[in-house]
Amino acid sequence: MLIRHINSLFTLTFVLNYASALTSDGLSLLSIKSAVDGGDTVFSDWNDNDDTPCNWxxxxxxxxxxxxxxxxxxxxxxxxxxxxxxxxxxxxxxxxxxxxxxxxxxxxxxxxxxxxxxxxxxxxxxxxxxxxxxxxxxxxxxxxxxxxxxxxxxxxxxxxxxxxxxxxxxxxxxxxxxxxxxxxxxxxxxxxxxxxxxxxxxxxxxxxxxxxxxxxxxxxxxxxxxxxxxxxxxxxxxxxxxxxxxxxxxxxxxxxxxxxxxxxxxxxxxxxxxxxxxxxxxxxxxxxxxxxVTPGTQSLTPRVNGDESKKGLKPGLIILISVADAVGVALIGLVIVYLYWRRKDSNGCSCSCSRRFGGNSKSKFCWFPCVSRFPNTDSEVESEKGDGGGGGGGSGGEGGKLIAIDKGFSFELDELLRASAYVLGKSGLGIVYKVVLGNGIPVAVRRLGEGGEQRYKEFVAEVQAIGRVKHPNVVKLRAYYWAPDEKLLISDFISNGNLASALKGQTSTILSWSTRLRIAKATARGLAYIHECSPRKYVHGDIKPSNILLDNEYQPYISDFGLNRLITITGNNPSSSGGFMGGALPYLTQTEKVNNYQAPEARVSSNRHTQKWDVYSFGVVLLELLTGRSPEFSPPTTSTSIEIPDLVKWVRKGFEDETPLSDMVDPMLLQEVHAKKEVLSVFHLALACTERDPDIRPRMKTVLESLEKIRT
Incomplete structure (x- = not known):
């Protein structure tokens, strides 16, 4: 401590003798130059003959x-x-x-x-x-x-x-x-x-x-x-x-x-x-x-009295188990017989959908397998066994079903085949078409791929679970089609592009602060529902502006929910998502090598998906709404180590350096000066969401509650 004071005294004496022109603030700052090892090199532009330190x-x-x-x-x-x-x-x-x-x-x-x-x-x-x-x-x-x-x-x-x-x-x-x-x-x-x-x-x-x-x-x-x-x-x-x-x-x-x-x-x-x-x-x-037993929990170990734990099963219980086994075997036998006769009685058909949804004379299947009969709303379909013409007929007679998840949204497969279809785009999550049905209602049809024929039950269970997630701010899955060589998802079509396009000025309307805040709140509601209220308390896994679709009233809809899991089942590569599920043409995007909306821990492939990943991604979306900048606005790091996206680091540094708010917010928002307190509140919330430690990040429910308190 004494040596430090002697060094400081020497520095000030030296400066007083030779730098009388420098301001008192400059003299005090020169103490840093003296206190740092190699200060003359590090602070080469801190010159004691300057009039002011303001340019240092x-x-x-x-x-x-x-x-x-x-x-x-x-x-x-x-x-x-x-x-x-x-x-x-x-x-x-x-x-x-x-x-x-x-x-x-x-x-x-x-x-x-x-x-x-x-x-x-x-x-x-x-x-x-x-x-x-x-x-x-x-x-x-x-x-x-x-x-x-x-x-x-x-x-x-x-x-x-x-x-x-x-x-x-x-x-x-x-x-x-x-x-x-x-x-x-x-x-x-x-x-x-x-x-x-x-x-x-x-x-x-x-x-x-x-x-x-x-x-x-x-x-x-x-x-x-x-x-x-x-x-x-x-x-x-x-x-x-x-x-x-x-x-x-x-x-x-x-x-x-x-x-x-x-x-x-x-x-x-x-x-x-x-x-x-x-x-x-x-x-x-x-x-x-x-x-x-605390509310919400169960004791995993049943309590027993006396020597009950040492006794075997009671005779009545043994009889009950035997009867249940017999019934189960009988049911399996009936299912096998039903499937055998159904396959035997199937009729051939010609493939009429060639060239409509991707099929052609050289392909081995049509986009939608051929239709032989429609006994019910499940629209049983059969494939052609191959007559050598018109684009092939599927996979050797193995058909599929068009299943309506929403019973109020029923249509037949042939209606889908006859409808006008337009390609919206292609990404790692499949080709997507806009299909206008006979009643004028447009739907989005996603083709997932050809694989996964051995995982039918897993696919159906996953789709049915996704279909049970119903929220005003989540794109609705209306129906699906499964066949060994074809898997399709039919969902609502959202007509006004996505948030990424809107923020880049690719729409006719500039997003005001009130609109952005409304989009943030509604998106948070949908994501909080997915986390807290959906049947399985899901993780979305890919929250970003291109997956937030907008209707004509700029009401947001979270898309691509559950698709990564389905793509894994069907065998496609879920390398990227373009926000196609239910989306309009502006959702066509390039495959991204790095997803800068991902949480740092999400970039380690061995880590298990958690809801805090979605919270981080939502925080980056909030920062993009606030700044108008995408996470990769500056060159991404080439390091192989986990790094926080540039946008997050830039905003954090801005707050530490007390950068004026006008230098960080989207220039489009500068005229809305009345919203300064609201903007600051959302900035703080976004920074909380993008904490590096996932355990520090708030839950989505908490994020929603904080957003709801900002302006009614």
Whole structure:
């Protein structure tokens, strides 16, 4: 410490002797040049004979009312691999607002003196090697809003003086060596705190009872990977309903409360707390030796009394099982006989659909196999056994069925064959046609491929499950056709292109902010339904603007839901999706080598699909709605490691550097100045969705609730 002060004193003495023309702010900044190893090379344009430091790399200035010369308001030297210490002279910068030194190799302690810069409101020092305690003077700047000291080697305990940072909005201390109990009395004073991250430290003891008074908190309360003990305070349930908990890897005990915000949490929030029990964990709580089944769970091990567990099956149960087996065998026999006689009685037919939907004289099948009879709405079809003419007749007499999933949407296969058809496009998810039926209703018909003949039951089960997902903002699957050499999906046709085309100006209407917000909300409703209310609580897996279709009223419809799974069954390559399911012609897109809407963990092929992948993708869509930029607006990285898409990194850096909002939002929105607060709210929500750690991202239900609160 003494050596550091001697070096700083020497630097200032040298500068005073030879750089009298430089402003006082410039003199203070030269201390960084002295404190960094190889500073003369790194800061080659920081010259002591300049009149002002405002043109130096990483320095920003502003005109202050009542002061003639511009003053230093920002220092941005992040990610430059700088090695050295943070000089205390930075505290002399009276108008410094933001200090960004993150992702370097600064060591030593954080000097108390830098908080003499009373205008400071953003301090980003994460990703260094800083050590020591949290400075006692940290709350001296009464405008301090953002403090991110994560991923250093800081230690010590949290003290009540943190409650003096009354304007604080973000306190991120993750990945350090802090320890001890978190005292009561801090959180009630932090009325503006919207983000709290104390994860990956060594905090212990019970949570303070007043933690539930963080009424402005949003996103995720992250207390994971610590040594917290005791029961969860019921006051946690008083936090806003949009807050997600991350309490993993602690030593909490007792039953999880079932009040307020606790009811909105999934099991992931409480994992690896061996002594926690109750819903939503699949672990029951025991009271006086008896097992209490928590609502929503079941005991996996039946309780037995006496020697019942040692007894064999009762005679009556054995007879019942035998009868059931006999009935099952008889039913299988009847099905086999039925299929045999049906195949024997099938009639040949000529192929009349040649050249209409892709069939031709050289192909071995028609797009729709030939029709011999229509006994019911399932439209049984038979294939021609091959008469040597007109494009072939299928696969040796093996037919298929056109099955209507929506019983109110019935039509015969021959009606589909006679209808006018137009090619919409082709992607890794199949060729898509617009077909206008005889009653004038257009439908979208997707041809999935020829394979998968051995997986009929799996295909039908998957299609039927997709068909049960019915929501106003999800494209409806109306019917499907299956044959050994042909699989088709018939869905609603959405007429006005997709969101990708609209954002690129390929439609006649420029999307206003109110329209974009309405699209975001409705898309969130559809995706939240898929996650929370669909029969299997699905993952979409491919959310992006080209898969968000728009009708003439700019109402969005999520398309291509469930198709990746169906493509896997049929054997095609699901390399990309063009948003064709139900879409109009603008959905024709190039196959993408990299899907920049995918979450970082989704790019590892061995990882299992999760709903948090969709949340990340939706966050990127929100950023595109806000900025008008696609995720690949700058050249993608050539590194083989997992990287966050450029758009996400660009927006995060913009907020850290406090880039003016006008430089980040879509220029088309600049005239809607009244929407500034709404735009900021959506920006913060999008950044929460695109957190690198999937466990920190909110659930889609929480995202929807946050969006619904933005403007009615």
């Amino acid at each position: 790399t990483g320095v920003s200035c502003a005109n202050i009312s009542g002061i003639s010369d511009p003053r230093v308001v920002g220092i941005a030297l992040a990610g430059k691999n700088l090695t050295g210490y943070i000089p205390s002279e930075l505290g002399n910068l009276a108008y410094l607002r933001r200090l960004n030194l993150h992702d370097n190799n600064f060591h030593g302690s954080i000097p108390d003196q830098i908080f003499n810069a009373t205008s400071l409101h953003s301090l980003f020092l994460y990703g260094n090697n800083l050590s020591g305690d949290l400075p006692l003077s940290i709350c001296n700047p009464n405008r301090l809003q953002n403090v991110d000291l994560s991923h250093n080697s800081l230690s010590g305990t949290l003290q009540k003086y943190l409650g003096n940072c009354r304007q604080l909005q973000r306190l991120i201390l993750a990945g350090n060596n802090f320890s001890g109990e978190v005292p009561a009395g801090i959180f009630p004073a932090l009325a503006n705190l919207i983000q709290l991250d104390l994860s990956s430290n060594a905090f212990n003891g019970s949570l303070p009872y007043d933690i539930g008074q963080l009424k402005s908190l949003s996103g995720t309360l992250n207390l994971s990977f610590n040594h917290f003990t005791g029961k969860l305070p019921p006051s946690l349930g008083e936090l806003p309903l949009t807050v997600s908990f991350d309490l993993r890897h602690n030593n909490f005990s007792g039953e999880i409360p079932q009040t307020g915000s606790f009811a909105n949490q999934g099991p992931t929030a409480f994992l690896n707390n061996p002594l926690l029990c109750g819903f939503p964990l699949q672990k029951t709580c025991r009271d006086n030796g008896s097992t209490v």
